[in-house]
Amino acid sequence: MISLSHVTKTIADGRLKQRIVDDVSLSIDEGEFLAIVGPSGSGKSTLLNILGLLDKPTQGEYQFGGESVLGLSGGRLATFRNRRIGFVFQSFMLMPRMTVLQNVELPLLYAPIGRRARRDRAREVLDQVGMLTKQKRTSLHLSGGEKQRVAIARALVNNPKLILADEPTGNLDEESKRAVLDIFLRLRQQNRTIVMVTHDAEAARIADRYLTIRGGRIASEAIRSDEGARVPVAVGIETDEEAREGAPS
Amino acid sequence: MSLFRGFSTALHSLWDYKGRTTLALLGMLVSSLLLAFLLALLFNFKLTMEGEMQGFGFREIVAMPGQLLNKQFSKSMDLSSLLSVTSMNSDLTYQDAQNVKREVPDVTAAVPQSEVVTSANTGSTSTEVLYTGSTPAYTKVFSIPLAEGRWLNNADVKNEAQSIVLGSAAKENLFGSKPAVGKTVTIKGVPFKVVGVLKPKQLIGFDFNDRAYTEYQMFTDTTSVRHASMIFFMVNSASNLHKADGQIYAVISGDHHGDKGFTLVKPYEALHFLNLIMQLVTAVTMGISGISFIVGGIGIMNVMLLVVKERTREIGLRKAVGAKSYHVLLQFLSESLLISVVGAAAGVGVSYGLLRLLGHYYKAISAHMPLYVVETSLAFSLAVGLIFGLWPAVKAVRVQPMDALRYE
Numbered sequence: 001m002i003s004l005s006h007v008t009k010t011i012a013d014g015r016l017k018q019r020i021v022d023d024v025s026l027s028i029d030e031g032e033f034l035a036i037v038g039p040s041g042s043g044k045s046t047l048l049n050i051l052g053l054l055d056k057p058t059q060g061e062y063q064f065g066g067e068s069v070l071g072l073s074g075g076r077l078a079t080f081r082n083r084r085i086g087f088v089f090q091s092f093m094l095m096p097r098m099t100v101l102q103n104v105e106l107p108l109l110y111a112p113i114g115r116r117a118r119r120d121r122a123r124e125v126l127d128q129v130g131m132l133t134k135q136k137r138t139s140l141h142l143s144g145g146e147k148q149r150v151a152i153a154r155a156l157v158n159n160p161k162l163i164l165a166d167e168p169t170g171n172l173d174e175e176s177k178r179a180v181l182d183i184f185l186r187l188r189q190q191n192r193t194i195v196m197v198t199h200d201a202e203a204a205r206i207a208d209r210y211l212t213i214r215g216g217r218i219a220s221e222a223i224r225s226d227e228g229a230r231v232p233v234a235v236g237i238e239t240d241e242e243a244r245e246g247a248p249s
Numbered sequence: 250m251s252l253f254r255g256f257s258t259a260l261h262s263l264w265d266y267k268g269r270t271t272l273a274l275l276g277m278l279v280s281s282l283l284l285a286f287l288l289a290l291l292f293n294f295k296l297t298m299e300g301e302m303q304g305f306g307f308r309e310i311v312a313m314p315g316q317l318l319n320k321q322f323s324k325s326m327d328l329s330s331l332l333s334v335t336s337m338n339s340d341l342t343y344q345d346a347q348n349v350k351r352e353v354p355d356v357t358a359a360v361p362q363s364e365v366v367t368s369a370n371t372g373s374t375s376t377e378v379l380y381t382g383s384t385p386a387y388t389k390v391f392s393i394p395l396a397e398g399r400w401l402n403n404a405d406v407k408n409e410a411q412s413i414v415l416g417s418a419a420k421e422n423l424f425g426s427k428p429a430v431g432k433t434v435t436i437k438g439v440p441f442k443v444v445g446v447l448k449p450k451q452l453i454g455f456d457f458n459d460r461a462y463t464e465y466q467m468f469t470d471t472t473s474v475r476h477a478s479m480i481f482f483m484v485n486s487a488s489n490l491h492k493a494d495g496q497i498y499a500v501i502s503g504d505h506h507g508d509k510g511f512t513l514v515k516p517y518e519a520l521h522f523l524n525l526i527m528q529l530v531t532a533v534t535m536g537i538s539g540i541s542f543i544v545g546g547i548g549i550m551n552v553m554l555l556v557v558k559e560r561t562r563e564i565g566l567r568k569a570v571g572a573k574s575y576h577v578l579l580q581f582l583s584e585s586l587l588i589s590v591v592g593a594a595a596g597v598g599v600s601y602g603l604l605r606l607l608g609h610y611y612k613a614i615s616a617h618m619p620l621y622v623v624e625t626s627l628a629f630s631l632a633v634g635l636i637f638g639l640w641p642a643v644k645a646v647r648v649q650p651m652d653a654l655r656y657e
Contacts, residue, residue, distance in 0.1 A: 054569060054651040075573045082571025093566045093654065097265050109258075110571035154570070 001161065001193060002028040002051065007060030009046055009216075020046045021057065022216035030161075031191035033184075035198060035207030043216035044197045045166055051195055052085055052164045053077050065161065082110050086155030090167035092147040094139035094154075100126065101135040104153045111158060125153040129183055145176025152183055163187065165196040169203050181206060259583035262556070269552045270588060276548035277592025277633070278599065281626045284538035286600035288622045291534065293604070293615045295527050299520065300615075308487050309390060310494055311514040312480040312501060314339035339476040340510050343465055345501050346480045353482075353496040355489040358389040361465055361477035369423060369436045369461055376422035378415075378461040380436050382468020390481040391450075393457070396420075398430035398445030405444075405464050413441035417449040418458035436461060437471040490515060542629050545592070546637035553585050553641035557648075564645050565653020574646045581645045585638025586631065593630030597623050 009021040020043045028034055036044045049055035050062065053069060062070050064084065072080060086107075087093075094103045104122040113121070126132040129149040139147055148168060155163050168184070169177040177200070185206050187194060198204050205224070212220040263270045343361050350359035364381040385401050387393070393400060396417065405412045413434055420429045420443075429443045441463060450457040469475060484493045494513055502509055557564070564577060601618045608616025 049651050052569070054654070078568065078571050078573045081569060087569055089654065093562065095563060095566075097261070106567070107570040110567075110573070110576060158571075 001030040001065055002026075003061075003063040004050070005061040005063075007047075007050060007057045007062065009043070009050065009055070010058040019216050021050065024060075024216070024218055026211070026218070028162075028193060028195065030193055032209060033188045033192075033194045033196070033207045034209045034211065035196050035204040036211045036213060037198060037204050038213035038219070042213045044213045046216075047213065048164055048166055048195060048197045051162070052087060053081050078110070082107055083158060084161045086158065086160040086163045088148070088151050088155045088163065088165040088168045090170040092139070092144075092151045092171075094142075094147055094150060096140050097138055099136050099138055100131060100142070100150050103139060103150055104135075104157050106154060107158045122153070122157055125156045126150070128156065128186075129153045130179075143176065144172050145179050148172060148176065148180050149183065152180070156187075161193060163192055163194045165194065165198075167198055167200075168196065169198065169200050177203070256583050256587065258580055259587055262560070262580070263584055263587060266552075266556060266559075269555065273545075273549045273552040273588045274592040274595065276545035277542075277589050277630060278596040280538065280541040280545040280633075281593035281596025281630060282600045282603075283541050283596075284534070284629060285597045285618075285622050285626045286603055287534040287538065288531065288625065289600060289604050289618050290607075290614075291527060291531055292619050292622065293608075293617055295523065296615050296617065298523050308484045308490065309516060310482045310484060310490065310497060311516065312341055312345070312482070312497065312511050313514060314341060314476075314478070314510060315512050339478055340505060341477040341480055341501070342475070343469075343477060345504055346477065346482075348504055349480075349482060349497050349500050352500050353493055355485050355493040356482050356497065357485050358386045358481075358483040360384050360386045360390050360481045360483075362387070362479050362481065363465070363468060363474050363477045364460070365472055365474055367436060367472075369419065369434050371423050371432065371434055374423050376419065377459075378419045378436070379456060379459050380468070380472070381460045381462045382465040382472075382474075383462055384465050387462070387481075389483050391457075394448040394450065396446045396448045397428060398443070400445055401462060401464055406466065409467065410464070411439055411441045411467065412444045412463065414445040414447065414462040415443055416447050416456075416458040416460040416462075419461050420446045434461065436463075439467075439471050487517065490517065538629070542633050545589070546633040549585050549588050549634065550637040550641060552588070553581060553638055554644065556584070557581065557641045557645045560645075561648055561653045564648045565650045568648070568650035569654060577645050577648075578642045581642035582635065582638050585641065586634035589630040589634030589638075590627065593626050597626050 004024055004026040007021055007024045007026075008019060010017050010019050012018075022043070024047060036047065038044045046055060050057050053072075056070060061068065064080075069077070069080060095106070098106075101119070101122050104126055105118050108118040108121065123132060123135065126135055129152050131146060131149050131153060134142065134146065139150065142150065148171075152168070155165075165184070169180055172180060181203055184194065184196070184203075188206065188208070194207075196203065196207060204210055208224055210222045210224070211218055341361070346359035346361040349356055360383060362381060362383045364379045366377060367380045368375055369378045369380070370376075383401070385403055385406065388400050398414070400414060401412060404410065413436070415423070415429060415434070423429065423434060424432065429446050432443050433440050434443055435441070441461075447457060463471075482493070482497055484490050494515065498513055501511060505511075567577065567580075597618070604616045604618060608614055
């Protein structure tokens with residue numbers, strides 16, 4: 001469904017040019033759950049932003065559903081994001097004075113959908129994440145876990161092809177983290193295509209595939225066995241031990 | 250996103266910044282108040298002045314003694330040049346009025362007026378009045394609202410009746426608040442029967458309230474005055490005013506054997522002078538208000554720039570989930586427009602209140618709020634909202650979603 005080919009992102013820091021993402025090629029199948037891990041500054045969030053069409057690579061090719069998307073205009077990119085991509089952020093990014101329902105409705109404001117249908121759809125996804133009873137509260141009055149569940153509902157509300165999650169459990173306590181991971185597990189069972197950037201080993205373990213990024217490059221790649229063990233698939237990139245060191249503990 | 254939804258979102262966003270929004274609103278309120286109040290005041294002043302002019306009417310020509318110094322320019326003049334008239338004794342007569350009425354077909358009424366200051370008494374009370382002689386046709390020239398009784402009529406003329414109509418102040422001085430019709434007032438030793446009392450009336454240069462009117466012949470019989478102080482002519486149409494003016498001049502100067510000791514005044518022409526002044530003052534008002542609106546606009550821009558900065562993450566989020574540039578532009582322009590239009594509407598409302606208050610204390614000034622004043626204020630505010638909201642809105646459009654989402 002998604003194909004990145006030799007994607008590079010370079011930023012200028014004064015006279016120095018720094019490659020944040022360095023010649024990354026990657027394919028993601030429909031229904032796949034991919035976890036991207038790596039140390040801070042390794043370029044994993046930039047890669048996620050490129051996948052989410054929030055950032056453009058300096059070089060390379062990006063195809064989404066067979067369509068080359070890097071040449072799209074700003075307006076078409078916005079529509080593309082609105083229809084096909086759902087975002088979950090570490091810091092939730094909820095509008096503090098809006099109600100839970102209004103926050104979830106937000107992407108639908110930019111979609112061709114009537115008010116009633118918008119409300120119904122927002123309530124449906126709130127029900128899926130167990131937040132329907134709190135739909136009239138403002139996000140100021142929610143716990144961190146509840147906020148992230150609302151943010152996941154917002155990501156799902158447009159029924160996107162791809163869900164991108166940037167450290168979705170990073171700001172949560174253990175109990176909230178479990179509740180959020182349970183939702184991601186359910187989404188995996190529903191064959192949603194998910195890309196999750198995380199430092200959290202437990203969060204990464206629920207993914208089908210596991211990429212380690214170092215210095216902007218894919219350092220290792222593994223898949224999850226039926227028993228839940230990580231099996232390296234990309235030979236010669238990084239040893240299993242090195243991968244463990246790079247992986248979150 | 251619909252336009253309504255855009256405005257609704259803008260309203261909610263502004264509500265979140267009540268303090269700043271209120272300050273920006275106040276700026277626009279003051280600007281709009283200044284413009285609407287001054288324009289409405291000018292409108293009402295003009296309305297009052299026109300009302301005064303209409304008291305004369307737009308179809309009238311007044312013959313008065315005296316000569317215009319630069320007569321080569323015109324036989325007649327407007328009220329604005331009255332000060333250029335040389336003072337002289339009147340040679341105008343009742344017969345002049347009759348001759349003009351007979352010989353100038355466009356003249357529908359010719360009314361002489363003459364007056365002297367004298368005392369009037371009721372036996373118990375005495376006061377100074379402007380004892381005035383005129384004709385029943387006087388009411389064709391001036392609209393004279395009556396508080397009691399009637400105006401002089403042809404029967405008074407025919408019967409040489411000793412009838413008198415009192416102005417409001419004369420009646421008040423002689424009879425207080427009691428009815429006067431039917432009572433007797435003695436002027437120049439003649440006992441007059443009061444047949445009517447006028448309501449208070451003001452007109453530039455004319456005192457109606459201190460007068461005691463009787464029939465012209467009775468006036469000349471009881472005084473030594475033989476000449477009319479003025480003759481009022483009513484012309485059948487305003488378009489014939491110029492033609493009639495020349496004919497009246499010819500008739501009277503012919504009667505006076507070429508002695509041109511009189512001048513014809515067309516009060517209507519004074520309106521041009523009034524309009525000129527009003528246009529000038531209106532232009533100055535618009536200029537001052539325009540500056541005030543610019544200051545109000547800068548206030549809006551200041552608030553909106555702060556709002557855009559504080560809501561960078563919100564803008565980023567909206568863009569990330571699908572908002573296009575025009576959605577963002579519309580949202581922030583809506584906010585600046587809402588501030589300016591609501592502020593201006595409040596300003597118009599307050600100015601209307603002030604106008605009513607002014608009208609309450611100064612009854613001579615009318616208190617209308619004409620539609621064009623409301624439209625002008627709202628048009629100014631719309632323009633200010635658009636112009637001064639554009640830069641902050643463009644700044645919001647330029648926010649990159651990725652940078653905005655990282656913004657702390």
